[in-house]
Amino acid sequence: MTNTTSNAKSYFDLHTEGYARLQRVREVPVRGGRRAQPFLACTVAALVGSAKDPVTRYFDVKVSGADAKKLVEGYIGVDDPRQRPLVKFRLGDLWADAFIRTSGDRKGDPAASLKGRLLKAELIDRAELAQIKQYELITRGIGYLNRPREVTPKDGDPFLSCSIGALAGPVDEPDYRYINTIVATADAQHLVRRCVQAIEAERKVLIAFRLNDMKADAYLRTKGERAGEPAASLESKLIHIGLIKIDGQQVFPAAAPAPVSEDAAATEDADTADGTVEAPTAESVQDEPVPAPEAEEPALAASF
Template sequence: MTSTTSNPKSYFDIHTSGIGYIQRVREVQVKGGRKAMPFLACTVAALFGPANNPVRRYFDVRVSGAEAKKLLQPYIGTDDPQQRPLVRFRLGDLWIDPFRRLSGDPAASMKARLLKAEVLERSALDEIEHHELHTRGIGYLNNPRMIPNGGDPFLSCSIAALAGPVGDPEYRYIEATVADDGAQHLVQRCIQAVEAKKKVLLAFTLNDMKADAYVRTKGEHAGEVSGSLKSKLVRVSLIKVDGEKVYPLEPEAPAPEDVHASDKTVLAEDDNGGPQPTALILAPVEEPARVASF
């Protein structure tokens, strides 16, 4: 069995996966001289919620995966709703682009790279009861807090998700409602560490990513349109406090290699279709004995 430790990750990414329709496939021309090459783009209308009445979350994406490019080329210029392909997709490098509509209202779109797309028969929808839209990555926990919400308080937090080269990453800020009991317990255990100004790093899984636009009201950028990503935190698979792993705890005896691996490396693709190392995605583990905090 090959160990992943010999190939340390060099690139953080935020992966979003789900099922949705491809629309507005187009070739985008780029200004910048003879070396500026056009690229393939499309919109992914991701499905989320009950199968009988799902909502759609729209991602404006650049098609980066080689197989995805080959798959979507024939759909350039064709946008008949009856001909839009239904696909299982994987996106990378998620970010938000705020803008102002012609009406003057604030708006924001979600941008990403389309890494993978697998065409599905529409009959496949008959086997689905609930559509999920999962986003996985690694980032820093900020501002965990209880929101009063009348008589029904809930736990909320902000995640500064890491994206880009490990040596010089960017941050994607995501406001998250903690929607799972296990994740809620783990985030609550981190509150003291965050309040003590310690760096709390999470490997997270979110569900139902969406964009929220607003107009700034304070500071030198008052009046400008801005936006934020919002989602629901449904799983925490790793926690490090100031670089020290505190969850999951190491088992007393290592499991045999032929039972399961402790982690695996997921490869994204660059714009040329080649492999690109990305953050480690940890395999499921059982929660250790609960304590008051880290």
């Protein structure tokens, strides 16, 4: 949570962090006359998975942090892949930008890119890099839990999925980032299942969450006035739930522990969210793509 000088909570943080190479560093011109100032931008090529064979997720970002600007601007015009810096980074306000491909074999198909603001970037020491066995791309925040369901694919193992309406932006007028997730850990699965009854009763279930990996899935809208337009959803894996509130009442953990990790910031955001924002309605997420495989009702653990 971002604070003002009076320590009043003013901003819901949605932060993504990991390791990446910086590329396509450039100044982007802005229309608007003489007073319009160009801004610094770059592509963050984030690494995910085994250090021996990682997957790359690309984020097109505006460089916002003061220290990040000092580091990044030194690489304007550097095109040699061997000179691209490897950094530990933090992004804010992640979102997916949808568009229609205009060329190539997939011309006319929907596509999407991940965007955000680069808040922090630090060069990585080679010794630190050598110790990394698994790259993680972690996103932390708070949001409303929706649509938990057991999915049984025709080919593959069954899994538990859910949607999170993550809060981002000013407290008095936040935006939602809708993230479709696979619940990837046993602890998170247990907690999501305990929330099913409350969600079915249309109660507001607010969670502090941690996700791993992030990608954008593009599709064409099929309903409403914007049918036929490109859109995109964020997709990730839910690996940890640090706090649950139902209709403003904390139900997990039973006694709030002292802040001991970066997840504490998301817990603090959850305190601020009580009574200040409305949970997303079913109508607000109905246009999001839903996996096609057959679904069954989640098996209930002891419900909250």
